[in-house]
Amino acid sequence: MGTIIYRKERKKYVAKLEGRQGEKRSFATREKANAWVRQKEAAVENRTYIRTGVAPLFAQGAEDYLDDQRDEALQLGTISNAALKNKIRYIKTLSQLPYGDECLGDIPVNDLHAIGLKGCRKHLLEKLKYSPKTVREIWNCLGQAFEFWVVNNWAVTNHARLVKLPKVQRNKKPWRLSMERAALIVASAPSDFRLAIKFAMITGLRTSEQRALTWQQIDLDQRTVLVDRAIDSEGKLKEAKTEAGMRLVTLTPTIIADLRAWRLAQPIAQRRNDLVFPQADGRIANAGQYYLLGLTKALKAAGIEDHITWHQLRHYYASALIFQTQTPAETVSRLMARLLQTSGDYDRALANAERAYQLNPCHSDMVASYGMSLVWCGRAREGLEHLERAFAINPYAPAIYKSYLSIVYFFAGRPQDGLDILSSVQGTVGPSRFMRIANLVALDRLTDARAEAGSACQDDPSFDLASLLAGSPFKRPEDRALLGHTLQRAGLGE
Numbered sequence: 001m002g003t004i005i006y007r008k009e010r011k012k013y014v015a016k017l018e019g020r021q022g023e024k025r026s027f028a029t030r031e032k033a034n035a036w037v038r039q040k041e042a043a044v045e046n047r048t049y050i051r052t053g054v055a056p057l058f059a060q061g062a063e064d065y066l067d068d069q070r071d072e073a074l075q076l077g078t079i080s081n082a083a084l085k086n087k088i089r090y091i092k093t094l095s096q097l098p099y100g101d102e103c104l105g106d107i108p109v110n111d112l113h114a115i116g117l118k119g120c121r122k123h124l125l126e127k128l129k130y131s132p133k134t135v136r137e138i139w140n141c142l143g144q145a146f147e148f149w150v151v152n153n154w155a156v157t158n159h160a161r162l163v164k165l166p167k168v169q170r171n172k173k174p175w176r177l178s179m180e181r182a183a184l185i186v187a188s189a190p191s192d193f194r195l196a197i198k199f200a201m202i203t204g205l206r207t208s209e210q211r212a213l214t215w216q217q218i219d220l221d222q223r224t225v226l227v228d229r230a231i232d233s234e235g236k237l238k239e240a241k242t243e244a245g246m247r248l249v250t251l252t253p254t255i256i257a258d259l260r261a262w263r264l265a266q267p268i269a270q271r272r273n274d275l276v277f278p279q280a281d282g283r284i285a286n287a288g289q290y291y292l293l294g295l296t297k298a299l300k301a302a303g304i305e306d307h308i309t310w311h312q313l314r315h316y317y318a319s320a321l322i323f324q325t326q327t328p329a330e331t332v333s334r335l336m337a338r339l340l341q342t343s344g345d346y347d348r349a350l351a352n353a354e355r356a357y358q359l360n361p362c363h364s365d366m367v368a369s370y371g372m373s374l375v376w377c378g379r380a381r382e383g384l385e386h387l388e389r390a391f392a393i394n395p396y397a398p399a400i401y402k403s404y405l406s407i408v409y410f411f412a413g414r415p416q417d418g419l420d421i422l423s424s425v426q427g428t429v430g431p432s433r434f435m436r437i438a439n440l441v442a443l444d445r446l447t448d449a450r451a452e453a454g455s456a457c458q459d460d461p462s463f464d465l466a467s468l469l470a471g472s473p474f475k476r477p478e479d480r481a482l483l484g485h486t487l488q489r490a491g492l493g494e
Helices: 030-044 058-075 081-095 114-127 132-151 179-188 191-203 207-211 253-265 287-302 313-325 329-343 346-359 364-376 380-393 399-411 415-422 432-442 446-459 465-471 477-489
Strands: 002-007 012-017 024-027 224-227 229-231 237-239 247-250
Touching: 002 030, 012 030, 024 030, 058 081, 058 132, 081 132, 114 132, 179 191, 179 287, 191 207, 191 253, 191 287, 191 313, 207 229, 207 287, 346 364, 364 380, 364 399, 380 399, 399 415, 399 432, 399 477, 415 432, 432 446, 432 477, 446 477, 465 477
Parallel strands: none
Antiparallel strands: 002 012, 012 024, 224 247, 229 237
């Protein structure tokens, strides 16, 4: 990162690059100093440098983005008029925000960066008194504009995604989605989304996984679907984050019949990318379409006033497993434990994991799940006993269990054992790479840890330590802080 300081006595702008090189130069104008800093930063990060003048000002670039959205709304109908009006309103609000000493609308697109945008976020929250929910909606629009600019080579990366947004406080009211209400939602859904909603209820797939689903992943004869990839937050196709995310889901005869009929009836325009649930032109559908055009309309048509999200359909899947497919109760308890950990209800999650273990104490998955639930709740030494027992039951357990065991060894004060268990893990699937770094730091092998951390950041330039820690299911803040401090010693998050 570079900084620019104005020296009054010399009447010069001094540009300096941070880091080991510490290179700096003086310039007569701020524009020249800024161009030099950005060019050097691009060289260090091995990316393309976009000269000033190539990219338009924010106001013009935003208007070009809105024109693209108007064309999509007119030609494809994937954007509603209300959504388009909101985007126009959000862009107008953004253009008037202060950005340093100037207005955001007067800043070239390629001069925008995350630090300056944080000031815009602060102005929205503190000066304009916008709610966190509204700020998130505005920022989502800005992120989509950045994606448009990146495609047109006006920006190098999506800086809006690098700004941490405020959390939205939701009223966690208890709700129950019975089979009768589920059937009513499916029957009331728009025809274009009816099968997608029904598929989500029966399979429990995430929205990102279902949007990326292709016909090659579905075996209609064996009645299974292979889940091994998903769409990330930037709309890019990526492999599953963990081996636990790679799974084989069994389909019911009813959904198989619906899929066979849909494959025959699917329009030619939608078949070009082999997607099961694409947009009208065959491209990957966005998450907003699934929720706003699909589930929201279905709930309204069904007369259901409860706020039900697409993610909550996975909870219905867990309860329906027992009644529709006679899945063992211990499997359902283990799934519910994972869902409750995600929502932060650790006591109920641990209770479900313990129940699954009690129902089938000789199944390695149940033993390992209970062990990791203990670890997430801050009881690492108790969890270690169960993880080691899971390996004793099944020496050929999935590699993700080795990653879990390395986490337990780290918190149990046995970093060398954590490295040894990871030595046989191939690639960088799941948390194994970051736990390797953490265990190296715990052994004071900082040189090796920093080398591994540098390689990890090079493989994934968008890596953000704060996001990694925020997504970790630790109950105790001190556990999350310990892991974060250890990874920071290796150079991550600097």
